[in-house]
Amino acid sequence: MRILLTxxxxxxxxxxxxxLPAAAQTEExxxxxxxxxxxxxxxQSAWDRFEFDRHHVILGRVAAFAPYRLQVARRDGVVQMIxxxxxxxxxxxxxxxxxxxxxxxxxxxxxxxxxxxxVILRN
Numbered sequence: 001m002r003i004l005l006t007x008x009x010x011x012x013x014x015x016x017x018x019x020l021p022a023a024a025q026t027e028e029x030x031x032x033x034x035x036x037x038x039x040x041x042x043x044q045s046a047w048d049r050f051e052f053d054r055h056h057v058i059l060g061r062v063a064a065f066a067p068y069r070l071q072v073a074r075r076d077g078v079v080q081m082i083x084x085x086x087x088x089x090x091x092x093x094x095x096x097x098x099x100x101x102x103x104x105x106x107x108x109x110x111x112x113x114x115x116x117x118x119v120i121l122r123n
Contacts, residue, residue, distance in 0.1 A: 033117060035108035041091060043122045047104055050075065058082065058105040058114060062121075065097040070119065072103055082107070082114045090119045097121060 031039045037056040046052065047059055063071040063079050070082045082105055090097070097103060102122035107115045 033108075037106055037108050037117055040104070040106055040118060040120060043102075043104065043120055052104075056106060056108060058107075060103060062097045062099055062101045062103050064099070070097060070103075070105065070116065072105060080114065082116050084116050084119070088116045088119065090121070092121065095121050 033039055035056075038053060040057075044052070047057075050059065052059060058072055058074065058080060060072040060074040060080075063073040065071070068084045070084055071079050072082060073079050097119065104120045104122070105114070105116045106118040106120070108117070109115070
């Protein structure tokens, strides 16, 4: 009886997953940080269409980079200063932001300043 129930559960799980569209099956599960910010690790295809969470993501091109500071030129022409903190992750690992490179900065606003948790560079 136990084997039969296990087999039934496996078939049910496999069949229901197979019925989902391909996009839903491969969608990345997003984990959220303590300030409600998404913990993305790769460039998201929706960002190419400027579809993103405007409370926690800033998209644009690198205008300038210095230790603990990143300036991002947004699509509307505004250049925004972003604070990097100890523990800010720059992805891909080992990369350094270069002028005019596409960038997504994930973080949160604190007292009017955007604090970066992750910087994702697009090649």
